[in-house]
Amino acid sequence: MTGVIRxxxxxxxxxxxxxxxEAFAHDPLFVAAFGDDDGSPGNRKEIEVFLSFLLDMTRIIGGMQRGLFVDGKLAGCSLVEPPAGNHVAQACRTLASVLRFLPVAIRLPWRTTVLLNGYMKATRAAAPHLPHHYLALVGVxxxxxxxxxxRRLxxxxxxxSKWHKRSKGLALDTENAGNATLYRRWGFEMRETVDIGGVTAYCMFRPSGERS
Structure with missing residues (x-):
């Protein structure tokens, strides 16, 4: 099996x-934010609203939206944010995120919005203070x-990140300890673990120049 990434x-x-x-139905963060995926329409709809927001935001900030297709069907995806720009560019990026998230926040329970905002702030604060790409989401x-x-994604x-002229590597977060072990094998180093609403996030980074 090979498949094509595009x-x-x-x-x-x-x-x-x-x-x-489907990929994140039982992810610890998604379970904490949306409840276990029992197939109820309301719960599923909230997850879909949030995922749609993440996809749109990645496009707005100039990131990459990648899909892995096997036999012509989508089997996995990734969303990758580009390195932050100068202060003006970063301010515009932050404003765009806030404006885009407002209608989403209205459609989500308040506790969900608070948890997701806290997660994003805490995990991004744990990332290196140097230009880097950020793997915001990857799933199969x-x-x-x-x-x-x-792993291919x-x-x-x-x-x-390796061939970008400013990026110093790739950062990511996972709430799954087993995934963190895999990422270590793939060249990522643990930077910090943070707890948000009872969910432990493993914040990791792989410097550019590292090859598997």
Whole structure:
């Protein structure tokens, strides 16, 4: 099995949301924020709203929206944020994020909004204070996990950071201790662990120039 990694198109948005909703149905952060995925329409809708927001925001800030297609069907995805620019550019980026998140926040329970905001702030604060790419989201359909697809998406993101003229590497966060062990094997170093609302996030970084 090989599959093809390419940029997602606007027509892939519904497939992205469906794939990532399945991939993260039992992720500790998603469980804490949205409740366990029991198939209830309200719960599923909240997850889809948030995933759609993440996809849109990655596009707005000039990031990468990547999909891994196996036999023509989307099996996994990644969202990668570019290095922060100068202060003016960063201020514009922050404002765009706030404005885009406002209508999303209205559609989510208040506790969910508070938890997700706290998570984003805490994990980004743990990242290196130097230009870097950030793997905001990476996931593979449950039935496709264990086939090396997740690593291919992570390596694809790292390649982008490695050849970028300003980026010093790739940062990511995971709430799964098993994933953190895998990332260590793939060249990532643990920077910090943070607790947000009972969820432990492992904040990791792989410097550019490291090869697998």
């Amino acid at each position: 940029d997602l198109r606007p027509s892939n948005k519904a497939a992205f949301v469906a794939v990532m909703a 359909l449950p039935e496709r996990q264990g086939q090396g697809l997740g 992570v390596e694809d993101a790292f390649e982008q």
